[in-house]
Amino acid sequence: MNRIELPQTGEWRRVSPKLVAVELVAGAVFLLAVSAVGVGLWYLGVGWLAIGLWAVALVALINLAFTPRRVRAIGYQLRDDDLLFRRGIMWQRFVAVPYGRMQLVDINRGPIARGLGLSELKFVTAAAAAGVTIPGLPEAEADELRDHLVLLAESRRAGL
Template sequence: MTNTPETPLPDSTRRATDADAAAGRDEVLDAATFDRVVEPRSVARLPLGDGTWHQLARAYVWVRMISTAALLAAVLVVAVVLHVWLHQPWVWIPAGVVSLLCAWTLVLTPRQARAYGYQLRRDDLVFRRGILWQRIVAVPYGRMQLIDITHGPLDRGFGIAQLKLVTAAASTGVTIPGLPQEAAERLRDTLVDVAETRRTGL
């Protein structure tokens, strides 16, 4: 029985693999996600700090865009119906406001989604979001009381889910949207295991 020599990886593949390992990327948590957390340009922004940041799935942007576009279409249809059949021209005032908000959401969603990130540290999970209004929350593993995964029909179609961490203090609870389904399940299991080793009540 002869041993076949191992085929070396192409240089580009090897460099990508080495870069992922150096950056601490995970095959499950970082599958089909964005490459890096987008930070505000201001020098007064909250720093990212050390460690590996995991991000949302790219599909989350499509889910948000489709949902917002569907809301915009529904508002416009209702406005047209009220204006044409019921002769209510005032309906264009609220419809215009909602349309502007939807358009603003459509413009901001791609950049906003890349500002989400979470980090698994030794004693806690750190979650960050926001560009104009930044928020960084550290949730100690020992304070977690419930870990919930939810996803709607559109989420399932794109293979993403939302993971919610409930703590004793409602203000420190965290909801991470747009996780790949497998990553959400893996993160849930990891957090449950860590919580059990610390004798929490999960």
């Protein structure tokens, strides 16, 4: 298996392990909803559609099994000129967001994540495909990282 080799310019920072709980709760709610609709359709006599929904539920259950590993694969690295973000197990994604190209740094906190003290940090650039979202950051770390990135972005844009 070939791995993407990147220059080691800093330490990878991982997201909080509490993100596993957030992902598991969201996945379990989806799984229960799909299963309940499948049971309802079965009793209404639409068995073929119920079987299709149960197949979706099976895929969701398999997805839940991989959640802890998928969360461990998420990380970011603050480099000299950009923020490098990674995620994915089989299909790995690496995105480098130059500090000078950041237009917006946004923090979102959903109800489950907020209850566990987690935030989601989103970076928006001029290129829509280059938007990056880092889930599962502790609230204090997300606030500190947002402020740091805004300062870096302003200083880098001023130098353009």
